[in-house]
Amino acid sequence: MNGILGFVTLVFINYIFSATVFFLIPYIDYANIIGVLSLIYYSLTIIPTIIKTLFPNFYKQQYIWKSLMKNRRYTGVTAFCFAWNHAALLIWQKSLNFLDFNTCLQYFQGLSSIIIFTILAITSNDESVRKLKKNLTYLCLFILPWHILDKMFGRWSYLTPFAVILSISLSLLFVTRQIIEIKEQ
Secondary structure: HHHHHHHHHHHHHHHHHHHHHHOOOOOOOOOHHHHHHHHHHHHHHHHHHHHHHHHHHHHHHHHHHHHHHHHHHHHHHHHHHHHHHHHHHHHHOOOOOOOOOOHHHHHHHHHHHHHHHHHHHHHHOOHHHHHHOOOOOOHHHHHHHHHHHHOOOOOOOHHHHHHHHOOOHHHHHHHHHHHHHHOOO
């Protein structure tokens, strides 16, 4: 019950914040700001496991990594909320029609990321994690850089380089982690 209450609270706070900010100052590109916030929160769910493998002594010394690992589920749900806000704002601003096949192709990376985030949010309880035992979150590591580079091509903002560097760095760190784990086996 406590997990459901936490999830509902996160979703409610996120939507109240987004709606308030969006309607108070309509000339700022909130969709991309919220997209970057989603990327940051998503990064906070991925980084602890990477740090634990790549830098085990550093992981043991710093409390922040253990805290992030312990609260990773809530951080992931927050990333999911921001991702949905990002998608909803862009759909509303651009009046997108997903019944058109060309629109679906054009926004394939974003659609697939949001579908993966939705599946992860729905299955973020202990029972689902035990049954599924597959982690789709790492698939997003490779879709997100593609999404950012494709959609922001030719119209970069001050946030775009940060988002590109963060997403590509996470992908490279994950590949490095996988190589280390394979060598240890």
